[in-house]
Amino acid sequence: MTHAFYVALSYAASGIVVAVLVGWTLLDGRAQQRALKELEAAGIRRRSAARDQAEKKA
Amino acid sequence: MSEPIPAIKKFSDLANPTIFLGLTARIVPFLAVATALMFAFGLYLAFTTEGDYQQGETVRIMYVHVPAAWLSMMCYSIMAASALGTLVWRHPLADVSAKAAAPLGAGFTFLALVTGSLWGKPMWGTWWEWDARLTSVFVLFLMYLGLMALTRALDDPAKSARVAAVLILIGFVNIPIIKFSVEWWNTLHQPASVMRMDGSAIDGEFLRPLLVMAGAFTLLFFTLHFLAIRNEIWRRRVSAQRRLAARMANRES
Amino acid sequence: MMALFIRDMKLAVRAGGGALIGVLFFTTVVAVVPFGVGPDLNLLSRIGPAIVWIGALLASLLGLDRLFQAERDDGSLDLMLMQETPLVLTVLVKCLAHWTATGLPLVLASPLLGLFMNMNEVAIGAVMLTLLVGSPAITFIGAAGAAVAVTLPRGGLLVSILILPLTVPVLIFGVSASYAAVEDPAPFLPPFAFLAAITLFFAVIGPLGAALALRGSSD
Amino acid sequence: MMALFIRDMKLAVRAGGGALIGVLFFTTVVAVVPFGVGPDLNLLSRIGPAIVWIGALLASLLGLDRLFQAERDDGSLDLMLMQETPLVLTVLVKCLAHWTATGLPLVLASPLLGLFMNMNEVAIGAVMLTLLVGSPAITFIGAAGAAVAVTLPRGGLLVSILILPLTVPVLIFGVSASYAAVEDPAPFLPPFAFLAAITLFFAVIGPLGAALALRGSSD
Amino acid sequence: MRLLAENLSVRRGDDLLFSNVSFALTGGEALVVTGRNGSGKSTLLRTVAGLIRPESGNVTISGDGIESGRRAGEACHYLGHRNAMKQELTVRENLSFWQVWLGNFKGGAGMDLEEAAEAVGLSGITHLPFGYLSAGQQRRFAMAKLLVAHRPVWILDEPTAALDVAADRLFATLVTRHLERGGMVIAATHQPLGLSDTRTLEMKGFAYEEDFTA
């Protein structure tokens, strides 16, 4: 096995791990935002948001 | 998120999740771009500098192995600081930060283990050895996974925060062990040559790409950590609003 | 049936990362061994296959006793017993889901642990193969034990008593097949074939026994 | 306090022989290793103490996660938390009862397993003695883990993961004391004294931690 | 359709709990089982559901298109003290699992999930994990489970324990509607269920019998 092989493998491994970390973080963020949107659509408002609106009206 | 960002008036405002979300929304794009640039430069340097006369090509593994190893320890230190924040100051974001850091730390530790093994096979002739440095890094990896398992199994954040913080602090003894294992015990692994009291003992030819790559990894870590904290805040909002939904349904019916 | 499989998989994943915890436990158990016997690589590689097998056995045992207990505690078991669907089939599907969620990750993690135990590539492959073929047997045996334990008030622990002796042959054939792959004189195939036979045998006997026990238990 | 001890012993005996399972598992683990290592008697007797210790360690994990879970499930834990009696003391007594029911049988079974491993009399005696002194530490550490996991649905494995790293020092000193007894140059007493010290240390820290965790978890 | 229980006797441990209990129910009828604590109500219900093997006697169901002498259990929904729902799964996942798994008994069809949630007055929160709900909400969704798959016979063991007054009324409506469609209901309870026009079976406690003192 040449040394270049181990080097290539290390960089490949690094690439994969970094890609997984980045991908997971982004997908997780997307999922949470979707869930928030769903809740918002179902009419669950954050209390502070509701309060803000009330203040605006007043 | 297009929320208006409340102004930061005092230091403790940073504890406010909404303000934090606003800040990250502004900072993260810059961080991400900087990370990409730094990686490009680091990789360029890593593959254009010459190989070592002793280790040949494999020295290039160092440019990922060492930053990953450093970050695995730094990440745990950040978690320990967050744990202190949870226990001492009851900072609402501290627990979020610790929880968000754990998977990242596990990732970097895994990387250090894998690249170390890939380096060890050509250099030492074995993938693995139960010496003090390697074992302690492996223990660090297990600790990360254990903490992840714990925080996910206890789904009430208020409850898991203190338990996790205590465990993080107990596990912190491992970090000095990792750092100094090469000096305290007789190991295969080489002793520190970059970060030493009496100045660096490594050739500038290798030091330059190493430091650039270390910078790139660090930037990557902070970018991801910010994003992960943001995700965690959102996750808690989701679960809080779900509970609220359950209770509102009670009231209406 | 598919619905049950999917539900059980979802449960395993959601209830605190079932697979992750199992693998972590497996790894921890194996990692404890060098602390006991010392970091002698030769010795480690000799006892490696046995240790990995023991770790896998312990890891599969620890979650197994809840296989039906959880269903009974929330009343789902009653509804399953009332169904027309043959109970044996239900048990079989539950076993498969359990194995996929907890046994398979162990098999996949075993090469890594093989490396830590300084085993060579052939030995690692052999252990993985034997685990793949042998570990379902543990689940099937465990299912029968878990079913018997459900009848007893809080008999969770009893499972291990009932099933441990039955898992001994699995363990022995698994380990000896792994060694046979490395050491020349000993042939690999006979113990491996035995292992496969044991798994098939328990794939029938285990769910049958479990179904019988559950029918008898209900009250 | 005596009442609690007696009750817990009764429960351990009635709910399917806690002692028996541990011993069975212990025996299985120790019996499988010779299959792996082959019939090399010298090697066996060399690794014997380590294997017996590892087996005992794993076997004591088996019942540990249920230490408080059962009490919580039927509501007894609430009443115990309301009592004036210091909670630490309650936990300590529960640990002692658990050890008497499951740890002590392991100690008693170890000479037999020592014989399997072809250990000589001195080594057997040493292993038994170190187990007697060291195994309570595992229970005490486990109590803290069990208290942390008391609210979890699938606590079992998680408890083991939390406590295994902490038990490593116990394992190391236990094994090295056992070896020291057989090999001449190494002195037996220092590691043995260390082992005793660890046990005493955890006899204080374990119940304290468990009590804190239980107070925190109650709701 | 007709549910027939003939000469049921059940032994628990060494004791005969009850003997020679018989009753018949046809479509639209409800049977309320009453009696003191420990008189065997729960046991009788579990026997009818086929969960306990009686010492003697049997329970059968008959009707058009049902082969005679068929085990009654398959035609029954059983709602015991426990809800048979998983805390970790969402309400929708729970309900849809039972819908698929239970399937419909001949001669009827279950409701849609959302419709069933509507019927128990809790539409709109089916995306929540079951464990998030309060005791009363959980019990209501356990009732929704009866609606998503069709079964002619409902067996209910203390269905209204821990429910507040509003939920009690809702429950009575559901049962009445089921009866109107030709279903049958057997319920054990200590409290009035708010149903009009039911038959009552009073369990008289157990015939005490011992081999060793005989």
Next chain:
Amino acid sequence: MRLLAENLSVRRGDDLLFSNVSFALTGGEALVVTGRNGSGKSTLLRTVAGLIRPESGNVTISGDGIESGRRAGEACHYLGHRNAMKQELTVRENLSFWQVWLGNFKGGAGMDLEEAAEAVGLSGITHLPFGYLSAGQQRRFAMAKLLVAHRPVWILDEPTAALDVAADRLFATLVTRHLERGGMVIAATHQPLGLSDTRTLEMKGFAYEEDFTA
């Protein structure tokens, strides 16, 4: 003797369940806590028993020979949804364990085991394993537990669920007798308890507030 709860607020998860609940009880008084499902009755009771740490406020007990500001929990019996009895042990073993373990609070003495079994109307079956008993019988023995060790305050969470009519009456008698002797009772319930002359606290549900949506 006097039990004083001042300005109790309790947070569960991220939500404030209730705030500023105060009440005082003296010997011979009973407080009935009512409210809809999920309004926080059980939570209030557990807070009084010292099982949940309140966000603010405290519960203290005072009286002759009791140092002031003492935690109320130690003077209370708590009977929750679960009976705190082991299925594997016989009734007698269970009761005698709790008798010894709990001991008597200052100023009173618990009953004999058999006497207590008599008082709940189930003497003669104390030799059975607890797991063999029916739901109602188990509940009755859980009440017997209140009698074997003396405590001035009884905290009861839906004590009469699963009880038959006779047992309901029996329960009312036990509570009345306890009150006559100068005891105090706090009970959460959906059903009338059959007690004359009690005070009522109605839980109104929750105030919503949280950190992460602030």
